[in-house]
Amino acid sequence: MRLAALALCTALLAGCATPDRDARLRPGASLEADVVALYGQPRRVWPDGDGGRTLEYSSQPMGRHCYLVRLAADGRLVGVTDGLSPAGRARIEPGMTPEQVGRLLGTERSRVFFRLSGEEVWDWTVEPDASGYGLRFNVHFKDGVVVRTTQSMVFRDRFFPMQD
Template sequence: MRARLLQAVFFTVVLTLSACATPLIHSPVFETESQLLAARGSPTRVWENPDGTRTLEYATQPYGWTCWMYTVDRDGRIVEQHDALAPENLARIKPGMTKAEVDRLLGAHRREHFYSLSGEEVWDWNIRNEWRGVLFTLFNVHFKGDVVERTSVSYVYNWLDPDAM
């Protein structure tokens, strides 16, 4: 019983701390790269785009559930911003895409697993969760080799909530 109580306290602390580190669902609208950098600091990664623009990635994995992408033109103006982990962007992942394409589209992932029996490598991302009793919702991308085979969603339930099961 004591072990369960300690686990409950641990999960509560982890969730509380991760919520503090997670940006709001809606990012403020930035007009320039200098405004963005002053407000958000250094990006997780910077992507060079073929048209000469750059995309600044602000990933919050492994505990957060957003990944804001800001596209900056040559003059330092932000021409687009979106959450890469929004449902409409997750829906863009299709069989046949490469790991590099998925990485670019969704941003840094939370974790990788390899399943030797199926030969699949699975990357996952924490995503927004609206379900009562669910601690985490994970979006999974299943690869065979370097190519997307399929996607799935996993739920980690709060076993302390009697309505969760």
Template sequence: MKRFLAGLSGFLCSLLMFGCNQGRPIDDYGIEKLTRGVSTEADVRQAMGEPETVWNDEGGARTFEYPKGPEGHKTWMVALDASGIVRDWRQVLTEETFATVQVGMTREEVRRALGKPRSTVTYELKNEEVWDWRYYAGGNTERFFNVHFDRDSGKVVRTSHSDPVTG
């Protein structure tokens, strides 16, 4: 019985260590395997999987989108140069990125900035379509960032933040 418990204890410890990186939980398994200026497109796909969307940028560069939703709180954008080498990556579900969303932007511009929304809801009486993204504000406070589009023009009319409903 002691052998069994010792083996089980070792197994559980190894599982816990598998999910940690230098004492921190790994939220985004794969991103830590990439090196700016060195990693290739193949390295990105091996580490992160297939991107949700591939955005074509100027001069043959591309950006891979990796949303971790709908329950996740991060969306990674990995920028590749024209030769397929990683230039940079960033997590876009931040207050700084949300501040770039302005009245008059199109759905495509918002999608390009924030990635795939967690959900889309239509409000017929307001003639609005609202997209939202789950994120962490100030560390561990879960919030939602909402973008309200006019359904006819497809352009942003306002943005808002909301807290999750708790029961």
């Protein structure tokens, strides 16, 4: 009975694993095929200058993470980061191009163009702060480069409480 309970707990924990915390993925040992077998095909694959690749596992529009799985030129796992973590978001700077932002944060939740300001704003759903409200990270582009970043709170709609 205890063995069955232990097996069930292990299976449940493995089902909740994320690429950044998955003990089955080991830097230097795991291969691209291992990552794809566990997490499926990535949303995008970014070529890196050293011959390696970055696999993008974005959970947008409803999720709050974008796991960027870095592979060496030989296909071995180098490491995994969450592009939408506070540290990942802090890497966005004025003057960056949309491609540079996409490589760091992954696929955005939405894009909106504001005619009067001439800005295109991309946003991502991110982990909320202590307020309990939803949170979005916004990147403002003008003339093809980042001009600033902002955050916006998401207030739940009383008629559609599961939608933010």
